Amino acid sequence: MALLEVKNLEVKFGLRSGAVTALRDISFTVDRGQRLGIVGESGAGKSVAAFSILNLLSRPGYISSGEINFDGKNLLKMSPDQLRNVRGNRISMIFQDPMMTLNPVLTVGAQMVECLQAHTRVSKEEARKIALEKLKLVQIPSPEKRLDQYPHELSGGMKQRIIIAIALLLNPDIIIADEPTTALDVTIQAEIMDLLLELCKGQNLGLILITHDLGVVSQVTQQMIVMYAGKIIEQGPTKEIINDAQHPYTQGLINALPQQGVPGERLYQIPGAMPPLQRIPKGCAFHPRCAYAQERCEKEQPDFTISGGCRVACHMVEDMIKQANVPASEEK
Incomplete structure (x- = not known):
């Protein structure tokens, strides 16, 4: 049994004009020690999926159906007190903007001690020792000094290391990192990852x-999910998807990487938005932007097709696999 299992998750946002579906039929698992990447353009539903795991969605967003099982228990059926014991204790989250995560009027040490004392019965002195150990673990220079500093006294890279240290305070089983290097320069991004x-x-x-x-995902993760318009369109081992992407959208994302371009020429971009x-x-939600779209793509939502070790939601891939499996005698 997987440590975390998200099963047929659906999330909606209630608007005056009616509810709209932000996530549709999202399913994946994460085992202990496994690293999973979720990629896609802005608006694909990546962060909504992450927030849903810990039920951090704000109204008008709500989980309309599905299951989120952690260690054999459905998180969606837990009371607020039961869920509080999972958040931070068993599953921690690293948000993309450290400036919004850290309280500007409290020292780093005060925030870390407060977090520990909210979840465990430890003295202030013991909590401070644990906080110091975690700062050393994330390789913060002069950790004793940083405990008594305020967030504005620290660089962006140091703030993000402190956020990681806070996520590790209670020795969680899983960390959810939502764009953890967005606000950092390239060299600091590499250090954090x-x-x-x-x-x-x-x-x-x-x-x-x-x-x-995709460059970060290829270096860090073992499994990978590609999302588009609130739905998973390709899922499988990271190396397999990066080396031989099946879905036209995934191929477009890979072709748009700077290293894929020709020096002096414009970078490739997927047409449309x-x-x-x-x-x-x-x-298929991607058909208006797809160079391989057929009439069927405009009318029928594709089911998942198994291609190698991956699941792909694409009519073209389905047709290619069917054609490849037809015996030569039948083709004639």
């Missing part, structure tokens, strides 16, 4: 990494 990878391997932590950066939730087209 290396740190996360090292911590996950060293402490056997599960990781759900939400990002739009992600549709708004109120106007998701019928059939």
